[in-house]
Amino acid sequence: MSRTAEEIGRTELGPRPLPPLGEHRAATDLSYLDTELDNGLRVIAVRQSTVPMVEVRLRVPFAGDDPAHAARAEVLAATVLTGTAERDRVGVDTELALVGAELNAGVDPEVLAIGGNGLASGLDTLLAVLADALTGAVHRDDEVAGERARLIERITVAESQPSVIARKALQRHRYGDHPFTREMPTAADVAEVTAEDVRALHRAAVLPRGSVLVLVGDVEPQAAVDAAARAFAGWVGEGSAVVLPPLPALVPGDLALVNRPGAVQSQFRLSAQGLVRTDDRYPALQLANLSFGGFFSSRLVENIREDKGYTYHARSSSEFTPGGATLLVDTDTASDVTAGALLEIRHELGRMVVSPPTEAEVEVVREYAIGTLLIATSSQGGLASQLAATAVLGLGVEYLLAHPGRLKAVTHEQVVAAAREFFAPSRFTGVIVGDAEKVGDLRALGGVSFP
Numbered sequence: 314m315s316r317t318a319e320e321i322g323r324t325e326l327g328p329r330p331l332p333p334l335g336e337h338r339a340a341t342d343l344s345y346l347d348t349e350l351d352n353g354l355r356v357i358a359v360r361q362s363t364v365p366m367v368e369v370r371l372r373v374p375f376a377g378d379d380p381a382h383a384a385r386a387e388v389l390a391a392t393v394l395t396g397t398a399e400r401d402r403v404g405v406d407t408e409l410a411l412v413g414a415e416l417n418a419g420v421d422p423e424v425l426a427i428g429g430n431g432l433a434s435g436l437d438t439l440l441a442v443l444a445d446a447l448t449g450a451v452h453r454d455d456e457v458a459g460e461r462a463r464l465i466e467r468i469t470v471a472e473s474q475p476s477v478i479a480r481k482a483l484q485r486h487r488y489g490d491h492p493f494t495r496e497m498p499t500a501a502d503v504a505e506v507t508a509e510d511v512r513a514l515h516r517a518a519v520l521p522r523g524s525v526l527v528l529v530g531d532v533e534p535q536a537a538v539d540a541a542a543r544a545f546a547g548w549v550g551e552g553s554a555v556v557l558p559p560l561p562a563l564v565p566g567d568l569a570l571v572n573r574p575g576a577v578q579s580q581f582r583l584s585a586q587g588l589v590r591t592d593d594r595y596p597a598l599q600l601a602n603l604s605f606g607g608f609f610s611s612r613l614v615e616n617i618r619e620d621k622g623y624t625y626h627a628r629s630s631s632e633f634t635p636g637g638a639t640l641l642v643d644t645d646t647a648s649d650v651t652a653g654a655l656l657e658i659r660h661e662l663g664r665m666v667v668s669p670p671t672e673a674e675v676e677v678v679r680e681y682a683i684g685t686l687l688i689a690t691s692s693q694g695g696l697a698s699q700l701a702a703t704a705v706l707g708l709g710v711e712y713l714l715a716h717p718g719r720l721k722a723v724t725h726e727q728v729v730a731a732a733r734e735f736f737a738p739s740r741f742t743g744v745i746v747g748d749a750e751k752v753g754d755l756r757a758l759g760g761v762s763f764p
Contacts, residue, residue, distance in 0.1 A: 343359055343360065343361065343710065343714065344359070344360040344533070344534055345357065345358060345359040345360065345534050345710045346358045346534035346535060346537075346538050347709050347710060348538055350521070350538075350541065350542050350545060351542075351546075352521040352522065352545060352546070352548055352549050352550075353520075353521050353522025353523065353524075353553065354521040354522070354524050354525075354526055354541075354545055354548070355524070355525045355526070355704070356525075356526045356527075356528070356537075356538050356541045356542075357525065357526070357527045357528070357700055357704060357709060357710065358527075358528045358529075358532065358534040358535075358537035358538050358541075359527075359528070359529045359530075359534065359696065359697075359700070359710060360530075360531070360532060360533060360534055361529055361530060361531070361693050361696060362530075362531040363531075363691075363692065363693060364530075364531065364693065365432060365433050365434070365531045366413075366430055366431065366432060366433055366530050366531060366693060367430060367431060367432075367433045367436050367439070367528060367529065367530030367531065367532050367537070367693070368428075368429075368430045368527075368528070368529045368530055368693045368694050368696075368697035368698075369416070369427075369428060369429055369430065369431075369439060369440075369443065369526070369527070369528060369697070370426070370427075370428045370526070370527040370697045370698060370700070370701035371426065371427040371428065371443065371524065371525070371526050371527075372424045372425075372426055372524060372525045372527075372701055372704065372705050373424060373425040373426075373427075373518075373519060373520070373523075373524040373554050374423065374424055374523050374524065374553075374554035374555055374556040374557075374705070375420060375423065375424050375425040375518060375519075375554065375555065376422065376423060376492055376555045376556055376557040376558075377492065377518070377555065378492055380495075380502075381502060381505070381506075381510075382492070382495070382514075383422065383495040383496075383497070383498040383502070384498035384499070384502035384503045384505070384506050385506050385510050385511055385514045386420045386425070386514065387420060387464055387498055387503065388452075388457060388460060388461055388464065388503065388506045388510075388511050389420070389425070389452070389511045389514055389515055389519075390418045390419055390420040390425060391418070391460035391461075391463070391464060392450070392452045392453075392456045392457055392460050392511060393418050393425075393427070393446050393447075393450045393452070393515070393519075394416055394417070394418055394427075394446050394450075395450075395452075395453070395456040395460070396450070396451055396453055396456065397445045397446060397449035397450050397451055398449050398451055399445055399449060400442070400445060402456070405442060405446070408438060408442055409429075409431065409438075409439065409442055411435070411438070412431050412432050412434070412435020412438045412439060413431050413432040413435060414429060414430065414431025414432065414435055414438070414439045414442075415429045415430065415431070416428070416429035416439075416442065416443060416446075417429060421496060422492055422493050422494075422495055422496055422557060423493070423556070423557050423635065423705070424705060425518075425519065426701075427443065427446075428697075428698075428701075430530075430693070430694065433530050433531040433532050436528075436530075436532060436537065436540055437540055437543075437544070440540055440541060440543075440544035440545070441544050443544070444544040444545050444547065444548060447519055447545075447548050448547050448548050450515060451512070452508055452511045452512050452515065453508070454508045457506070457507070457508040457511055458508075461503055461504070461506055464500075464503050465500045465503050465504060468497060468498065468499070468500045468503060469500050471497065472497075472499075472500070475573075475576065475578060475580050475645070475746065476580065476645075477497065478571070478573065478580070478746055479571075479580035479582050479643075479744065479746045480496065480582070481494075481496075481497075482569070482571045482582070482744045482746055483582040483584065483743060483744050484496065486569050486742065486743065486744050487563055487584055487639075487742070487743075488560055488561065491558075491560060491561070492557055492558075493557055493560055493634065493635060518554065518555060519550075519554075520550040520551075520552060520553060520554045521545065521548045521549065521550060521554075522550070522552065522553040522554065523553040523554040523556070524554050525701065525704040525705060526541055526545075527697050527700045527701045527704060528541065528697075529693045529694075529696050529697040529700065530693050556635070557635040558635065558636075559635050559636030559637065560634050560635050560636060560637055562586060562637075563584060563585060563586045563639055563742065564742065565585065565739055565740050565741060565742050566742045567742070567760050567761055567762045568583070568655075568742065568743050568744060568745055568760060568761045568762070569743075569744045569745070569761075569762050570744070570745050570746075570747070570749060570752070570755070570761055570762065570763050570764060571744050571745070571746040571747075571764070572747075572748065572749040572764050573746050573747055573748055574748055574749075574750070575748060576648060576746070576747050576748045576751075577647065577648055577748075578645050578646060578647060578648060578747065579645065579646050579647075579648055579651040579654070579745055579746065579747030579748075579752060580643070580645050580744075580745065580746040580747065581642070581643060581644050581645070581646070581654065581655070581658065581743070581745055582641070582642075582643050582743050582744050582745075582746075583641070583642040583643070583658070583741045583742070583743035584639050584640065584641050584642070584741065584742060584743050585639065585640045585735065585736075585740040585741045585742070586637070586638075586639060586640075586735075586740070587631050587632070587637075587638035587639045587640045587735065588631075588638055588735075589633065589637060589638050589706070590633065590638075590703065590706060590708065590712070591706075591708070594727070594730075594731060596716075596719045596720050596722075596723045596727075597723050597724075597727035597728045597730065597731040598631070598731040598735055599631070599682060599720070600670075600675060600678050600679055600682060600720070600723055600728045600731075601665070601669075601670060601728050601731040601732040601735065601736065602629055602630070602631060602640065603678035603681060603682055604665075604670040604674050604675070604678050604728070604732070605629050605661065605662075605665055605732070605736060606627060606628050606629030606630075606642060606661075607628065607629055607630060607678070608678070608681055610677070611629075612661050612664065612665075613627050613628075613629060613642070613644075613658070613661050614627050614628075616657050616660070616661055617644065617646075617654055617657050617658070617661075621650075621653065621654075621657060623644075623646045623647070623650045623653060623654045623657070624644045624645060624646045624654065625645075626644065626645070627642075627643075627644035628642075628643060628644070629641060629642045629643075633706065640735060640736075640741075642658065642662075642741070642743075644658070648747055648748055648751035648752060648753075649751060649753060650753070651745065651747055651751075651752040651753055651755055652752060652753040652754045652755045652757075652758055653753070655745070655755065655758060655761075656758060659738050662736050662737070662738040662741070663737075663738055665732040665733070665736035665737075666732065666733050666736060666737050669728070669729040669732040669733060670725075670728055670729065670732060672725045675723075675725050675728050679720055679721070679723070682720050683717045683720050683721065686716060686717060686720075687717065690713065696713075699713055700713060745761065749763060749764065
């Protein structure tokens with residue numbers, strides 16, 4: 314006779330106790346090589362033989378001060394894999410398909426990112442196609458025109474999305490007109506981009522020195538580095554890829570209400586200065602942040618989602634910015650509970666100071682942080698992406714492998730100190746995007762500037 318899950322989970326004395334958590338074991342025996350090629354390209358190659366594939370992540374610093382840079386960069390990323398002097402778009406796709414590979418490109422204010430994967434046996438072909446795009450992409454007039462039209466359509470749609478409006482407002486509020494804020498160009502700017510603009514940008518800015526190539530998969534590290542050296546021997550250029558200048562320190566202050574007439578929701582985006590990954594206090598801040606709002610059972614989620622029902626999602630996270638880092642708190646609520654939601658967010662921030670995470674809370678988030686990191690790096694794609702994200706900050710494999718140990722070593726007292734230092738409500742600023750006529754008693758709470 315079969316038993317239900319509830320019956321299996323109980324005994325005559327009550328619920329069956331859960332077994333203790335097993336020990337998290339980080340990968341410590343990875344074979345890897347971190348080196349710099351003659352052209353200045355840094356290559357990190359890691360052997361992880363879970364499947365006969367290889368993951369590729371290229372990060373090229375791609376900053377620019379010109380207000381038109383963001384639009385040109387977006388069109389460049391959209392057309393860099395659409396053909397070279399040797400291969401047209403069909404040729405690129407066909408050659409990659411023959412080795413079970415794919416590549417895609419994207420750009421943000423900091424980097425041009427090209428990534429993909431393929432069969433390990435096809436690594437030479439995958440790298441040859443990538444190198445050809447870097448050195449020989451022609452950005453044909455018709456390809457530029459087609460991608461430009463598609464970008465304009467996507468941007469026009471995105472600009473009406475509340476999350477995009479809120480992000481733009483937060484960036485302007487925090488950093489004014491710093492190039493870091495130009496995360497999405499305007500449709501009008503994209504419409505002005507010509508094929509020659511894109512080709513000129515490619516020649517001037519797609520440079521190997523200062524860039525990072527990450528290779529993770531069923532390959533020997535030295536063989537992977539040798540393959541990269543052969544493929545990218547012709548990728549040369551004067552100077553280094555351009556990095557963004559450091560951001561100004563984040564100044565605490567009032568939240569700015571951005572009026573969006575007719576909105577049925579309010580978007581909260583709060584921010585405060587954080588810590589870079591290399592700071593000795595960062596692991597403690599990471600655990601304090603998880604306790605506050607960094608996972609589903611955090612204090613913020615339990616309050617404004619589970620208890621008050623103000624929102625479907627709420628979270629806090631670290632954002633690593635040029636030369637620094639910030640803490641972000643974001644949630645969306647119905648317009649009529651905007652004031653109530655802000656009151657509870659401030660309450661939870663204040664509670665981190667006067668009633669910081671308990672030892673039990675710290676142990677829960679410690680297990681979560683270590684477990685999710687090990688899961689994220691257990692696959693070839695996850696490890697490659699994690700390495701690419703840390704490599705652009707100057708870090709390497711050793712940092713990633715050692716981080717679970719750093720999290721294990723954090724004491725309860727260190728987490729308490731981080732909570733009290735970094736989560737005081739007075740350290741935050743930010744924006745609320747919503748209908749000023751529907752946000753209730755928000756003005757009465759103070760600390761919010763109205764348009």
